[in-house]
Amino acid sequence: MIRICSTEDVPKGTVIRAEVDGVALALVHGEDGGFYAVYDECSHAAVALSEGEVEGCTLECWLHGSRFDLRTGEPTGLPATEPVPVYPVEVRDGDIYVSLTPSNGVTR
Secondary structure (H helix, E strand, O other): OEEEEEHHHOOOOOEEEEEEOOEEEEEEEOOOOOEEEEEOOOOOOOOOHHHOEEEOOEEEOOOOOOEEEOOOOOEOOOOOOOOOOEEOEEEEOOEEEEOOOOOOOOOO
């Protein structure tokens, strides 16, 4: 697990971009209070998901409106049909840590 930032750096309902060992991550503080990390590129169009909107436990791609479930990486709306990699997140002592091994088995 690699420390990314403090929990205070990601207010609830927001997303930030982080790059770790060449892997671009969208780090999300979901409206459910959980922290999530997905690969920061829409599986439909090569645009940054970190520029999208958080709604509940989903992240919306700003370009075409595809939504991705932050827990599974699965698209919940078209035009995307392929999932994005999801990375395990741990919160320890107010800091957010991420593993770069996708928990959903999807590779980029």
